[in-house]
Amino acid sequence: MSSQGPKQVLFAQFAAVAKTLGHAHRLELLEQLAQGERSVEVLAQKTGLSIANASQHLQHMRRAGLVASRRDGKFVYYQLADDSVLDVLAALRVVAERNMAEVEQVVRSYFNERDALEAVSREELLQRSRAGAVTVLDVRPEDEFVLGHLPGAVNIPLRALEKRLSELDPANEIVAYCRGPYCVLSYEAVAALRARGFKARRLEDGLPEWRAAGLPVISGSA
The missing domain is CATH 1.10.10.10 (Winged helix-like DNA-binding domain superfamily/Winged helix DNA-binding domain)
Structure with missing residues (x-):
């Protein structure tokens, strides 16, 4: 046997x-x-x-x-x-991006079309936000923001962005983030902000990766 x-x-x-x-x-x-x-x-x-x-x-x-x-x-x-x-999910994403033509096509046709600029790294955002040189914009729904968000982040969910543009200072660069590297909310937010004359970029990933890197996270409402 x-x-x-x-x-x-x-x-x-x-x-x-x-x-x-x-x-x-x-x-x-x-x-x-x-x-x-x-x-x-x-x-x-x-x-x-x-x-x-x-x-x-x-x-x-x-x-x-x-x-x-x-x-x-x-x-x-x-x-x-x-x-x-999170590491497992990131590895799946990398393998699929590198080796599956359909994934590469979706990334190119949807995500890159909305934002082909290089995303802001976590280290750069932390440094610039501490210096007050950037507006950090969380475009997730309010309940997700309450669970945890980046220090100093302003929460304007994507669905409310159009009506609340007056809350954003056009003189400041805006860095938007949401649930992760391919969360469509941040891509749509950046595209909408640029179309209205704001200088806007995305964070390279999202809140989970920020937290996993040991960077500070705040819970509760603004």
Whole structure:
């Protein structure tokens, strides 16, 4: 009777984690959880899934060690297991960008069309924001901003940007950020701001990567 060696056992477990990630809805749920802890109900609403479907996906990811959960009364809350999950998602993105023609086409036709300029690095933004040389603009919804945001950030969700342009100083460069490297909110915000004469750029990634780098994050409303 044959038995698996330790390497085969490990590879089988690694494959189980990879299989768990193999669903677009689960990647979208992880993007939401990268913003902070959420209840199943909120995650379902954010991703357009039914509560039952969202719960099923989350349970699969909990069993694979990708997320952790806690119960508070009738509600179950989820969060990322740890920042290593962000590393896995980043690695997936890099491999796909480099080796899949369809991904490269989407990046070129959608994202680069809206913003072909080099994004602002975390280090540059931290330095310039501390010097008061830039306006940091968080274009995520208000509830995500409350969970955590960059120090000194102004929260104007993309849907409200047009009506609240008067709150932004056109003399200051604006650096917009949202959920991650390919969050469309920051791309759309930068394109809209430039069309109205503002000097605007994007942060190279988003709040989760900023937090994972050990940089300061503030919670609560402005």
